Amino acid sequence: MANSVLERLLQKPEGNGFDAVREKATSLIKEKGLPGKKNEEYKYTNLSRLLEKNFTDFEGNKEANLELLKSKIPTLSTIQLVYVNGNLSEELSSYTLPKGIELEALAANADSVDENADEFALLNASNLKNGTSITFTKGFLVETPIVILHITDSSKNQAASHPRLAIKAEENAQATIVELFLGNGDATSFTNAVTEIQCKGHSLLTYIKVGNENDNQLHVGNTKVDVAGNAVFNAITANFGGQMVRNNLRIALHESYSEAHLFGLYMSDEKEHIDNHTVVDHQMPNCDSNELYKGIMNGSSTGVFNGKIYVQQDAQKTNAFQSNKNILLSDNAAINTKPQLEIWADDVKCSHGCTTGKLDKEQLFYLKSRGIDEQSAKTLLITAFANEILEQIKSKEVRAYVQNLLHNKIGG
């Protein structure tokens, strides 16, 4: 079903050698259509309906006023690459690349288009114009985090961006990369990102995704990760807003002795909706995965957590743990949480669990009995709950930035 909003979202860019990619992806997405309510994967997160409803006057992105975006840029001493509506802005970026990082334009051919890919990933490929490729070269330890800031600017008109990033950590490389998604402007905007990550043998990559978008923004992110033998991949996904946010994080542990650690934090209020879908695919023996997602829902916002763990037949001696904990701050907030384990091997340790509750009354009373007002007491408890995730961000600067986003969110 090729619906009208899909036609509008196909921006038909030209050139850059991606014709074959776009052509294949376009025909696939036209055939499949955007996922509606009947699609099990998008049952709770009907993005198509919202796109249909809100994306009525989209006619392609307007040129952004870069001067006005300057105030959005965080003042971090990290390497910062700034993309506005999917285009790298040299003016807003600040970086000198140290040894060990290579930055290039993305190269892709039609084979890279997977017909089983998520529909929004296909939509991204249909609009592929100028992706970025970042490589951490073999054996290098890059201490400074790299921050990729994506701003979808809808200050002049409705806007849609389809950023695409390829990250590769070569053998024995170590690095931290942050993808930060912000919005600007009052018109509806749609960010549809794809990030493809490869961790080669013995590498250690920390990938931090932070979303702090406005209530007029829709966001889909497809992050696909391949982890090779003896490599460690850490993911921290933090979201503090957006009208509707969907993160798909798929990790394949495709060689022995690889590890993945997934942490997530989401806080929503008003009518926001934040959905995290994760897949950890244990393909080979002796791999570990550990997952902890925590959510705080206020107002009449909703959260979704869906965590799948596959342990394939060859993946003996797998350790796979998953936990999802939620706090509902209001009676109208809700969370749909669904852990799914599929285990085909017989010598594995796996566990999963989820909890949902309110702030602990006894704890609140204790703090208040020490003279602390209700709001400060709640802030202390929420911050403590969230810090278990944010402490995973080792860079003090980045952690402080994200903690500040959390504080602003708690403050209202």
Added chain:
Amino acid sequence: MLKIKDLKASVEGKEILKGISLEVNPGEVHAIMGPNGSGKSTLSSVLAGREEYSVDGGSVEFLGKDLLEFAPEDRAREGLFMAFQYPVEIPGVSTTNFLKTAVNQVREHRGLPQLDAVQFLQTMKEKMKIVDIDQSLLKRSLNEGFSGGEKKRNEIFQMAMLEPKLAILDETDSGLDIDALKIVAHGVNTLKSPDNATIVITHYQRLLDYIVPDFVHVLLNGKIVKSGTKELAYELEERGYDWIKAEHANA
């Protein structure tokens, strides 16, 4: 300082306090003793402002103001402190962390200047000595993995930091070994002054060897049935509560 008049309170529709009257003046130490279920903890909970309890009658005046009108945080700011019988665990929140907020909100209420990080740390170090508590404990998640003694010392440490006018020690002695009991009692005695007062709620007399009360009250079935001096506590220790129960039943 504290004037309780004919206080009646219930929880979940069950009447527990059936008309309590008690007056506490600055500089005094009062002990409230009584068997299990007599209403000791309900009294402290009502005074501290626990929501689950409903006050059905009577009044509580604290420093000339109607205490029952105040939210729990305002009671603390006005100068009431309760040392919990069962201090809660709060993962991820350290004593240092929440006390900084508490101390400064209390100071603001009392019209005192805010303490900056250095002043706060200095004050902490002084007060830590009173209950012989280690700074590393104060940096850990509140009460998580603390021993019974550590929890109660931490309560008294918080009391020292918040400088209350009236402290209510709710069965602070329960589960304490004698060494911890002595440290806690020493802390309470050090903080004692002619301007503040203490209510010690306890089941046993032992704590009263170390925190010597001016008055002892026996709470039974939601009422104070007998008041006296510290000798009354010894008598209770020796004879138990049955004779008072019998006396009260006959009366």
